[in-house]
Amino acid sequence: MSESTGDTEDRERPGTIDAVPVRHPGRWVVVAVIAVLAAMFVHLLLTNEAFNWSFVFEAMVQSPVLRGLFMGTILGTLGSMLIGVTFGIAFAVMRLSSNPVLSGVAWVFTWFFRAVPRLVLLTIMGALGVLFPKGMALGFPFGSQLMDLLGMSGNLTFVTLDANQLFGGLIGGIIGLGLSEAAYMAEIARAGILSVDEGQREAASALGMSNGKAMRRVVLPQAMRVIVPPTGNETIAMVKDTSLLIGIPVINELFFQLQSIGSRTYETFPVLVAAVIWYLLICSVLMAVQSRLETYFGRGVGAASRAQTRGGGLFARVRSMTGGTS
Amino acid sequence: MNAVMPLVHAVNVHKDFHGVEVLKGIDIDVAAGEVVCLLGPSGSGKTTFLRCINQLETIQGGRIWVDGELAGYVEKGGRLHRLGEKQIAAQRREIGMVFQRFNLFPHMTAAENVMEAPVHVGGTHKAEARKKAVALLERVGLEDKCDAYPSQLSGGQQQRVAIARALAMEPKLMLFDEPTSALDPELVGEVLSVMRELAEGGMTMIVVTHEMSFAREVADRVVFMDSGVVVEQGAPREVINNPQHERTRSFLSRIREEEAEHEGGAV
Numbered sequence: 001m002s003e004s005t006g007d008t009e010d011r012e013r014p015g016t017i018d019a020v021p022v023r024h025p026g027r028w029v030v031v032a033v034i035a036v037l038a039a040m041f042v043h044l045l046l047t048n049e050a051f052n053w054s055f056v057f058e059a060m061v062q063s064p065v066l067r068g069l070f071m072g073t074i075l076g077t078l079g080s081m082l083i084g085v086t087f088g089i090a091f092a093v094m095r096l097s098s099n100p101v102l103s104g105v106a107w108v109f110t111w112f113f114r115a116v117p118r119l120v121l122l123t124i125m126g127a128l129g130v131l132f133p134k135g136m137a138l139g140f141p142f143g144s145q146l147m148d149l150l151g152m153s154g155n156l157t158f159v160t161l162d163a164n165q166l167f168g169g170l171i172g173g174i175i176g177l178g179l180s181e182a183a184y185m186a187e188i189a190r191a192g193i194l195s196v197d198e199g200q201r202e203a204a205s206a207l208g209m210s211n212g213k214a215m216r217r218v219v220l221p222q223a224m225r226v227i228v229p230p231t232g233n234e235t236i237a238m239v240k241d242t243s244l245l246i247g248i249p250v251i252n253e254l255f256f257q258l259q260s261i262g263s264r265t266y267e268t269f270p271v272l273v274a275a276v277i278w279y280l281l282i283c284s285v286l287m288a289v290q291s292r293l294e295t296y297f298g299r300g301v302g303a304a305s306r307a308q309t310r311g312g313g314l315f316a317r318v319r320s321m322t323g324g325t326s
Numbered sequence: 327m328n329a330v331m332p333l334v335h336a337v338n339v340h341k342d343f344h345g346v347e348v349l350k351g352i353d354i355d356v357a358a359g360e361v362v363c364l365l366g367p368s369g370s371g372k373t374t375f376l377r378c379i380n381q382l383e384t385i386q387g388g389r390i391w392v393d394g395e396l397a398g399y400v401e402k403g404g405r406l407h408r409l410g411e412k413q414i415a416a417q418r419r420e421i422g423m424v425f426q427r428f429n430l431f432p433h434m435t436a437a438e439n440v441m442e443a444p445v446h447v448g449g450t451h452k453a454e455a456r457k458k459a460v461a462l463l464e465r466v467g468l469e470d471k472c473d474a475y476p477s478q479l480s481g482g483q484q485q486r487v488a489i490a491r492a493l494a495m496e497p498k499l500m501l502f503d504e505p506t507s508a509l510d511p512e513l514v515g516e517v518l519s520v521m522r523e524l525a526e527g528g529m530t531m532i533v534v535t536h537e538m539s540f541a542r543e544v545a546d547r548v549v550f551m552d553s554g555v556v557v558e559q560g561a562p563r564e565v566i567n568n569p570q571h572e573r574t575r576s577f578l579s580r581i582r583e584e585e586a587e588h589e590g591g592a593v
Binding site: 197199200202203204205206207208209210211213217218221222297299300301 | 380382411412415416418419421422423425427429430431432433434442443446447475476477491492495
């Protein structure tokens with residue numbers, strides 16, 4: 001038995017296998033059909049006058065449109081996702097806590113904000129001023145009632161805020177969208193935390209870490225691998241949902257500004273195309289950021305190499321699909 | 327209590343999982359510097375008892391003292407008061423634990439795994455902790471793997487990193503929960519030899535294991551458990567070569583058969 005391994009040194013190493021690959025004629029047929037359809041689409045884009053391309057590009061860079069893009073769409077997305085992710089993870093940790101008060105509060109929050117449609121929520125945010133016609137008083141709870149009871153004047157108020165100003169603008173919109181997002185992010189983060197092996201928490205405890213530290217240092221970094229992909233999805237959905245800010249109403253927003261150009265100039269279709277192009281551009285950038293984050297949080301699990309091949313792009317995918325060898 | 331209490335002093339420990347009693351009154355003392363192997367069939371409660379010592383499980387009856395300190399409670403005015411989470415964490419710092427499935431942190435390199443507790447629990451400076459981590463990894467023979475992630479290491483290497491990680495907090499007591507059971511047979515030796523060196527260095531160790539040769543050669547005492555009770559204990563040669571109880575005898579003969587089968591297969 002062992003003798004056969006002895007003479008491998010004398011044997012020649014065989015040349016690399018050069019076999020005819022499996023052919024996929026069906027794929028080439030599909031590629032041809034897709035090519036024809038794509039050509040027809042490009043033809044439509046270039047020849048149909050309703051597109052009015054020069055107007056599309058002109059509309060895209062109008063200053064109210066750009067202001068709407070940066071304030072309403074980009075700042076709105078960043079702000080609401082920041083609130084959404086932070087509160088979402090906090091609510092997920094609360095939900096999984098052994099403290100019934102914390103987990104109850106988290107459950108009620110998720111229940112409420114998942115049930116209310118975002119357009120309705122934002123309209124309510126804009127209307128909150130009705131509840132506080134004299135402004136919102138920040139101070140001791142039930143301050144004025146308490147002072148009345150004690151027979152004293154004053155109301156224990158430190159600051160009075162104008163509710164209309166606070167909730168009627170972009171800040172109100174970001175808070176509304178952010179809280180709604182937190183409800184969804186709480187579920188995503190919960191799934192992520194539950195995906196981490198129980199042994200990890202035990203190992204952290206055995207090293208003398210408190211529960212909070214084990215969560216921050218050991219569990220959450222690993223949960224992020226599961227949390228990031230759906231969060232990218234949520235962020236992209238949020239870019240589009242900023243167009244609901246008109247419910248507040250916030251008019252400093254991409255889609256509203258483009259539409260108003262359309263209704264002023266009667267060029268209604270080109271402005272829609274302009275909006276689509278802007279949304280495509282933003283979402284493309286976000287997808288690149290997401291792929292970076294996935295690589296970072298996948299370190300040490302072999303997911304890094306997987307993410308890289310996945311990001312190989314359309315061209316690489318077409319090549320592998322058709323079985324071509326360049 | 328008495329002045330010379332052993333490092334681990336467990337008295338009449340009871341533990342049940344949802345009404346099923348798995349520990350039915352365990353009394354075990356482990357002196358400082360002693361190496362004790364817990365033997366017994368699976369389901370005998372030896373792993374559960376080990377986990378009770380560093381409070382990964384809470385006990386329903388009895389007391390466990392580690393280094394003179396009552397685990398998990400403080401006695402005031404004749405009543406036990408449960409310790410808070412932070413105080414329990416502080417008690418666990420004195421005890422290192424090595425798990426069957428290693429449980430290394432996969433998002434950190436070997437050195438980062440070892441540094442984690444000194445930096446984020448002990449408050450040691452990073453550079454200093456790193457130096458110490460490299461020294462510990464050298465001690466377990468992995469100085470060239472400092473920057474490797476656990477997924478890039480073999481099972482035996484991962485378990486040695488896990489031992490280094492547990493040692494980083496300079497524990498008074500090391501607990502090993504079947505440290506070689508998840509390993510390929512050819513990787514068992516490297517882990518056992520690290521444990522043997524540790525024992526020779528005077529570390530107090532409680533080891534749940536099925537490795538009879540390790541128990542025979544390294545342990546000062548073996549404790550045989552079955553169905554949640556200690557059946558017999560004593561010097562390894564006495565218990566393993568001349569067991570007094572029927573349950574110990576049948577367990578040992580079963581283990582011997584398995585070992586013989588293993589060796590027979592390997593030849």
